[in-house]
Amino acid sequence: MRCLRSIPASFEEEASRLYLTFDDGPDARCTEDVLKLLEVYQARATFFLIAEKAKQHTALVKAMQARGDTIGNHSLDHRYRFFFSRRAVMRDWIVRSEEILSSITGIKTIGFRSPAGIRTPPLHACLKQLQMPLIHWSVRFYDTARVWTVEKARTTLARIQPGAIILLHDTHAGLRREVFLHTLETFLADARQQGFSFEAITPSDVARAL
Numbered sequence: 001m002r003c004l005r006s007i008p009a010s011f012e013e014e015a016s017r018l019y020l021t022f023d024d025g026p027d028a029r030c031t032e033d034v035l036k037l038l039e040v041y042q043a044r045a046t047f048f049l050i051a052e053k054a055k056q057h058t059a060l061v062k063a064m065q066a067r068g069d070t071i072g073n074h075s076l077d078h079r080y081r082f083f084f085s086r087r088a089v090m091r092d093w094i095v096r097s098e099e100i101l102s103s104i105t106g107i108k109t110i111g112f113r114s115p116a117g118i119r120t121p122p123l124h125a126c127l128k129q130l131q132m133p134l135i136h137w138s139v140r141f142y143d144t145a146r147v148w149t150v151e152k153a154r155t156t157l158a159r160i161q162p163g164a165i166i167l168l169h170d171t172h173a174g175l176r177r178e179v180f181l182h183t184l185e186t187f188l189a190d191a192r193q194q195g196f197s198f199e200a201i202t203p204s205d206v207a208r209a210l
């Protein structure tokens with residue numbers, strides 16, 4: 001089973017698109033400010049949500065959807081032990097998440113993103129059976145382990161490829177949250193100035209790319 005890492009352009013005018021993805025939310029401390037920044041820069045994104053958290057913050061999920069952002073399935077609770085469970089248990093972990101997320105949005109998610117990007121043969125088999133695409137990324141900043149600085153954002157932007165799927169997290173708190181939001185704003189502003197647009201990954205993007 002293939003794993004999606006970037007979105008090929010289908011038209012000339014799509015050749016400058018970037019795809020921001022935010023994992024592990026929705027988060028009461030950070031998501032709303034991320035949405036506000038995206039709005040200011042007319043950027044759309046994809047949020048890979050943890051279903052147990054989405055259940056507690058349905059208004060944030062609906063705000064994403066209202067803006068034209070898309071939603072992906074990032075498992076029920078992000079617990080790695082499910083990778084080592086029996087196939088039926090793992091399947092249930094993904095299906096229950098999908099049911100919760102689609103009960104909030106009214107539609108299927110665009111696909112599954114594995115917690116920590118873990119890929120195992122049973123996971124692939126499970127997703128194949130569910131006919132659910134696996135969506136990875138091509139650019140990451142390790143923003144949960146280290147501070148995401150403007151310098152790192154600019155270095156990456158200088159060599160980024162159109163169609164890149166960028167992994168970030170909308171879960172930061174405290175001082176790190178302030179730095180994250182400032183860096184995100186700089187990244188959005190610089191990228192736009194260089195002619196990039198930010199789009200949400202859609203089901204048709206996924207179908208084309210896989």
Ligand SMILES: [Zn+2]
Pocket residue numbers: 023024074078114115116
């Ligand atoms: Zn995650």
